[in-house]
Each structure stands twice: as structure tokens, then as C-alpha cells.
Amino acid sequence: MQNEDKPIKVSKPKKWAAGRPAVTSSLKQILSTAGPVRGTKALLELNQTDGFDCPSCAWPDPDDHRAASEFCENGAKAVASEATAKIVDERFFRTHSIEQLQAESDYWHDQQGRLTSPMVLRASEGATHYEPISWDDAFSLIAEELKSLDHPDEAAFYTSGRASNEAAFMYQLFVRVYGTNNLPDCSNMCHESSGSGLDASIGIGKGTVSLDDLHEADTIIIAGQNPGTNHPRMLASLEKCVENGGKVIGVNPLVEAGLLAFAHPQKISGMMNRATPLASQYLQVKVNGDMALFRGVAKSIFEREEAKPGSVIDSKFITEHTAGAEEYESAVSATSWERILGDSGLTREDIETLTDTVLDKDKKLITCWAMGITQHKNAVDIIREIVNVHLLIGAIGRPGAGLCPVRGHSNVQGDRTMGIFEKLPEWFHLSLEHHFKFKSPRKHGYDVVEAIHAMHQGDLKAFIALGGNFLQAAPDTNYTEEALRKTNLTCHIATKLNRSHLVTGKTGLILPCLGRSDRDTQEKGDQFVTCENSMGIVHSSKGKLTPNSKLMMSEPMIVARMAVATVGDTETIKWLWMVEDYNRIRNHIEGVIPGFDDYNVRVAQPGGFYLPNAPKERIWNTDNKKANFNSPQLSIFRPAEGRLALQTLRSHDQYNTTIYGLDDRYRGIGNNRMIIFLNPEDMKSRGIKPLQELKITSYWTDGQRDATGFKAIPYDMPEGSAAAYFPEANVLVPIDSTADISNTPTSKGIEISIEAI
Numbered sequence: 001m002q003n004e005d006k007p008i009k010v011s012k013p014k015k016w017a018a019g020r021p022a023v024t025s026s027l028k029q030i031l032s033t034a035g036p037v038r039g040t041k042a043l044l045e046l047n048q049t050d051g052f053d054c055p056s057c058a059w060p061d062p063d064d065h066r067a068a069s070e071f072c073e074n075g076a077k078a079v080a081s082e083a084t085a086k087i088v089d090e091r092f093f094r095t096h097s098i099e100q101l102q103a104e105s106d107y108w109h110d111q112q113g114r115l116t117s118p119m120v121l122r123a124s125e126g127a128t129h130y131e132p133i134s135w136d137d138a139f140s141l142i143a144e145e146l147k148s149l150d151h152p153d154e155a156a157f158y159t160s161g162r163a164s165n166e167a168a169f170m171y172q173l174f175v176r177v178y179g180t181n182n183l184p185d186c187s188n189m190c191h192e193s194s195g196s197g198l199d200a201s202i203g204i205g206k207g208t209v210s211l212d213d214l215h216e217a218d219t220i221i222i223a224g225q226n227p228g229t230n231h232p233r234m235l236a237s238l239e240k241c242v243e244n245g246g247k248v249i250g251v252n253p254l255v256e257a258g259l260l261a262f263a264h265p266q267k268i269s270g271m272m273n274r275a276t277p278l279a280s281q282y283l284q285v286k287v288n289g290d291m292a293l294f295r296g297v298a299k300s301i302f303e304r305e306e307a308k309p310g311s312v313i314d315s316k317f318i319t320e321h322t323a324g325a326e327e328y329e330s331a332v333s334a335t336s337w338e339r340i341l342g343d344s345g346l347t348r349e350d351i352e353t354l355t356d357t358v359l360d361k362d363k364k365l366i367t368c369w370a371m372g373i374t375q376h377k378n379a380v381d382i383i384r385e386i387v388n389v390h391l392l393i394g395a396i397g398r399p400g401a402g403l404c405p406v407r408g409h410s411n412v413q414g415d416r417t418m419g420i421f422e423k424l425p426e427w428f429h430l431s432l433e434h435h436f437k438f439k440s441p442r443k444h445g446y447d448v449v450e451a452i453h454a455m456h457q458g459d460l461k462a463f464i465a466l467g468g469n470f471l472q473a474a475p476d477t478n479y480t481e482e483a484l485r486k487t488n489l490t491c492h493i494a495t496k497l498n499r500s501h502l503v504t505g506k507t508g509l510i511l512p513c514l515g516r517s518d519r520d521t522q523e524k525g526d527q528f529v530t531c532e533n534s535m536g537i538v539h540s541s542k543g544k545l546t547p548n549s550k551l552m553m554s555e556p557m558i559v560a561r562m563a564v565a566t567v568g569d570t571e572t573i574k575w576l577w578m579v580e581d582y583n584r585i586r587n588h589i590e591g592v593i594p595g596f597d598d599y600n601v602r603v604a605q606p607g608g609f610y611l612p613n614a615p616k617e618r619i620w621n622t623d624n625k626k627a628n629f630n631s632p633q634l635s636i637f638r639p640a641e642g643r644l645a646l647q648t649l650r651s652h653d654q655y656n657t658t659i660y661g662l663d664d665r666y667r668g669i670g671n672n673r674m675i676i677f678l679n680p681e682d683m684k685s686r687g688i689k690p691l692q693e694l695k696i697t698s699y700w701t702d703g704q705r706d707a708t709g710f711k712a713i714p715y716d717m718p719e720g721s722a723a724a725y726f727p728e729a730n731v732l733v734p735i736d737s738t739a740d741i742s743n744t745p746t747s748k749g750i751e752i753s754i755e756a757i
């Protein structure tokens, strides 16, 4: 479905990332999509202190020196996609039926341009096309539906991580005043496991390092993350670390070009394609072999300490700051080397070499991770095992050392800080109640997977989404589609057309909103919004481009209008007054959430400000006020005999469900997304030839799921593993296959078999 007619091209995977090809690719994309004038203006404003924040990933900008081109290839693609001059307007919907739109690919959808008018699909009345609707009527329709429900818990309010702090704060406030905590968000499918694991271990669900720490680290381990594609600006920090004498270690079943070497596109040497080697050691773990690897490092550390007491472990730190070290030591000694090597797929030498590096110099260790860790059944335990290793050597809360979950969406961390959370902590409810004088509901809401089930069972009747592409991002596409169709109302606040807009409840609404790059003018003049990046820095973002249509509305305004129509103003909450000047929203945020003192003053400073982060000061806000070791038995996802472990990942030409192109340049794939990477031996033993078309079957306790049309690509990866692209492979992810504790779909650990067709 995602392919154009051109034949698939397969070439050798690349050995380095960025350089001139990245610059050429960004320019090509921005010129063809946004045009020279709009495109150049957009790029010049991107990530400048007075410009707008890149809508792509959450990697921070340098605190001090920013190049005139402080963006990466994939940031440029994201901006090009948003800044396009093409529009999807009333005429577009008049000439394209839902059926026609459904037959088109996600790639085609994104290419059509920006949504510019509010539209309604009256599906239950047999409508075949979206029709125009006025903003007033759209808000009345939403309010009528929400007010007609038996209970506010029959509605759910999804958020994708691009929403600004201001939009997110208003949204969660509206939802709680309305009376529910049904606030599922993309985080539930993303770093929820990091939040759960880190909260239990160190008392905060966020990372503990800054860019300076990365630059001065002795060792940076990068596990389950592909920064060359998904956080390209991170490569500049890794290069700095290496130039300063640090080492980078890659942990990944696939050899990812961006971890091998980097040609800095803002340096002359980089533009000459001269690349700095990055990873000094590359560990091709088995899919889900990471917990065993980190346990192996811990075992080696204990053994070395025993051989030379007092030389390896940071006993002072452990005594002063941690709990559970003894249990952990027993758990580690009860784990055999045989098990560690079997589960990780690595050799003893691999693990000893890694331990040498970790213990070298001042033991300034940083571990970075992303979806290759968080989207597994035992994700929370893997993350806590990573923390265990850091605690053993005191590699947290000191310069150059700490934990670095690398967040995805550009403001996903900020949205959670603002209260987009179905399990909001009690202090936050109390603070909202104190500040706004209303009764905040306490019953926990649905997360993403629970919301899908609730829709399926008829318990959720209205689904409103502040951004995102719920249908394509969620697991088990067919089941999710059935669920969405059972609702009365689906409503998407969106910038671009996507497949979720085509699978509606009885009535479907599309509300076109401004994006990051668009100028946002309200009653008191042009506004800026604020975002929090992966390192807890809150900074401003001001759109500069003229919006494609006067009909488009800002997200805070859409939320305010929805709230006015549904719950109305109260003594303390004046919705429209708040959006006249976003400083007023920020004043309310300051009144509710700690760490935002003098918000408007501090965020006006170039670069913004850091939110407080207790573990950086070695303060642990856990129940026992200690950093906690976690001592479970080793766990691993192991498919049955003859089956494979499938992980679903991103190509170089996509932003989650938004497909910018059909190539995956670093992995050597051109013109096609319907592929499955396989180990050559696994192919041989099954008699599968390169490019042969396969049927993939996934297995779960509730039965099997099939997907067809995936071409086999032999690739350097451990036996027993397979990889296919998200979202095409989401049909295979069973709805109930989720991580323990965090309930995140196990998008990186799916049991499959393959068969030639």
C-alpha cells in the first residue's frame, strides 16, 4: 500500500551518517514541498533562540552556540511537511470520497498538504464525503455529544507529543473540569516504560543529564536507539564526546550507520564526507537481549570487586544513597554466565570489554536508550537493570554521568509535565483544585490500550485527539479500526490528513490547527508557545510563517472554544481570556506546577530554563527517599522453536506514521516500505530467497494475525530476529501484548513465523 510503482532498490548499508547527502536530501525536500521562499524562511527560523522549535524530535539545542543551520536532515523534512504551500480544503474533500482516500497510501496522504477548513463526516447518515462545517457548529456538535453522555468517563481525549505546554495544560484542565482522567497519550506507546522504571528507581520519570554531561562523559552506551535517523543532532554530541577522549558503545541487533560514524554537516570536513568514527565497540545483541547484557556487566563488576575489594564499586554512594544492594548482589550471583550469554547472544569477551570501558577513567557513564528498550514486555525491568549498573558505580548525579532516555516527540515530555496523564498523582489534583477551585476527578483514566478495549466494548463513545494518528500508531490496526468505528464521535485536531481521519465514529470531525512554524496571532498580538525537551529545558517557540488559511485555529484556541461550549467559564477559569495572551496560560501553569516560577520572565531568556531535577543533586523522591536497586530474575522474550522475534522500526524517511518518502537510505533500501529484514541463515534454512514475498503470521494467546506482501531482505542481524517498518507491521502487534507495569505495546517483541507466498 505504501509503495509507488518504481521497483525496489537494494544496496549495501551505509557505514556513516549525515554529511553532504543529508544536506542535499534536506534541501531537495524543503524546496519541492515548501518552495524556495517559504522553505528558506522556515529553515532560517528553525531552532534559533527567537525562532520556532523543531517539530521533529526532542533532542535539545546547544545552550550557547547555535549554528545558522541548527537543524538536521529529518528536522528539515518535518518542517517541509508542515510548511508546505499545498492545501487540503473543502474542494479537496468534495472531489475525494472516503473510499478513494482510504485506497491511497500514508505517503500520498501527507503529500496532499495542510488541512485548512473544519470538516464533518456524517457517516451514520450514509455520507461518502467530508463536508464543510463552521467552527461554531463544530464546537456545538462536540459539546452536545459530550453533554449527552451518561458519564464523562465515556469520552477519551488523546494527545500526541507535539502539543505545546500551553495547549496541553488547557486541554487537561478542560478534560478534568469536564470530569474524567481519560487522557491516553502517545507516551503510553513510547517512553511510558522509562517513566515507570525511573520513577521507581530514582524518583523521577525523566533523564538526569544535560548536553554538557554527554560532552564530558567517559563512556556513552546507546542501546535500542537509532539516532542517525531519529535524533540526528545527537550525533554532534557523540562526536564531541569522542573528540574529548570519551567512548561510544552501540548496542543494537542491527548495525545502524549513525552509530558507526558521523560527518558533521555544519563542518567543512563533514561536508567533504569525512566522518568521525563513533562506536568503539558495537554489540549486536539479540532482540531483547539487553537485560542480560546489563546483568552481565553487573556480574563482571561484582567479580572484579571481589578480586580487588574497594576498587570498583562505589560503596560510599551505595551506603548513603541506595536501598536493596544486597538483594541485587544475590540476584546477580544467582544469574549464571551461561544464561547471560545465551540471552544476550554475546560472548563473555564482549561483556568484559564493555565492562573495562565502563570502569575506565572516572567511570563517567551515560546510558541512552529509546524504543528498542521501552517497547518490550520486560521493558521496565531492563530500564531498572540499566539503573542498577549506574548505581553500582555511582554514575548518576555527577558531571558526565547519568541516565538518558531519549524522548521522541518534540514536546512529549512537556505534555506529561503539564498533566497529560491518565494516572495523575494526587499532589497534582490537589494543586489544580487549590488553584482553580473545582473538584478534580480521581478515578484513573484509560491509557491507549485500555481506551481501545473500552471503545470496542461500547464503554467509550466519544474520542477526541489533540494531534497524532491514533489508528496507525496504535497496535493491532484491525482491532483498533473496529473500536474507533463503534464510537458516536471521533474528532481530530490536526495539521495534516491521515488515516485516522478516514476511520470515524457515527460522526467524524477534522479541526485544522496551526503548527509550530505558523504565526499565531491572538487578541493581544503574536504569541509564542513553550516546550520541554528531552533534557528538561523549557524554552519558547514562535512560529513565523503566514498560515495557509485564515480558517485555521491555534490549538489553545480550539481547546478554549471546546471548553466554553462544553463546560463554560467558572469564577477562576476564563477560557477565552486565557488565550487572548498566552502569558496568562503560563501564569496559571506557574500557579499549579512546581519549577515554573517566573515562567514568563525566565522563558523569555535565550535558551529558556532547566526544570528542577532532584537526582542530579542526588536527592531521591522515591517512597523511601533512596535510589532503589531492583532485583528480579533475568527475563527474556523468547519465541517458540522455529519462530522469529519481530521488531517494528522506523525508516529514514518517516516521522512515525507520516511517510516523507519511500527510501531508507542508511539501510540501503530504495522505493519500498513493504519489506522484512531477516538474518541470511534464517532465510536459507527456510528456503527463502532475497526479495521473495512473504506472509507473516504473529502469535498470541487470542490467536493469529496475518500480513502479506512483505519482501525478504537479507541483513546483518542475529539469527532468530526480524525487523519490519512501523506502521505497516502494526496489524501484527497483538492488542494485549504489552509491557508489564507500563502497558506499552510490545512493538519490538512480536512472535512471528514467515512463509513464502
Ligand SMILES: Nc1nc2c(c(=O)[nH]1)N[C@H]1C(S)=C(S)[C@@H](COP(=O)(O)OP(=O)(O)OC[C@H]3O[C@@H](n4cnc5c(=O)[nH]c(N)nc54)[C@H](O)[C@@H]3O)O[C@H]1N2
Pocket (backbone or CB within 6 Å): 056, 057, 058, 074, 190, 223, 224, 225, 226, 227, 229, 230, 231, 251, 252, 253, 254, 256, 285, 286, 287, 288, 289, 290, 370, 371, 372, 373, 407, 408, 409, 647, 648, 649, 650, 651, 652, 654, 655, 656, 657, 748
Ligand atoms: N526522523 C524521525 N525522527 C523521530 C521519529 C521518526 O519517526 N522519524 N520518531 C520520534 C519518536 S516519537 C520516537 S519515540 C523516537 C524513536 O527513536 P528510536 O527508538 O531510535 O526509533 P526506532 O526506529 O523505533 O528504533 C529502535 C532502534 O532499536 C533497535 N532495537 C530493536 N529492538 C531492540 C532490542 O531488543 N535491543 C536493542 N538494543 N535494540 C533494539 C532497532 O534496531 C532500532 O535501531 O524518535 C523520534 N524522532
Ligand SMILES: Nc1nc2c(c(=O)[nH]1)N[C@H]1C(S)=C(S)[C@@H](COP(=O)(O)OP(=O)(O)OC[C@H]3O[C@@H](n4cnc5c(=O)[nH]c(N)nc54)[C@H](O)[C@@H]3O)O[C@H]1N2
Pocket (backbone or CB within 6 Å): 159, 160, 161, 162, 163, 186, 187, 189, 190, 191, 371, 375, 408, 409, 466, 467, 468, 469, 470, 472, 473, 474, 475, 493, 494, 495, 496, 497, 498, 513, 514, 515, 516, 555, 648, 649, 650, 655, 656, 657, 658, 726, 727, 729, 730, 733, 747
Ligand atoms: N508498531 C509500532 N507502533 C508504534 C511505534 C513503533 O515503534 N512500532 N512507536 C510508537 C511511538 S514511540 C509513538 S510516539 C506513537 C506516535 O503516535 P502519534 O503521535 O499518534 O502519531 P504521529 O505519526 O506522530 O502523528 C502524526 C499526525 O499528527 C498530526 N500533527 C502533526 N503536527 C501537529 C501539530 O502541531 N498539531 C496537531 N494537532 N496535530 C499535528 C498530523 O495530522 C499527523 O498526521 O506511535 C507508536 N506506535
Ligand SMILES: [Mo]
Pocket (backbone or CB within 6 Å): 186, 189, 190, 191, 407, 408, 409
Ligand atoms: Mo515516541
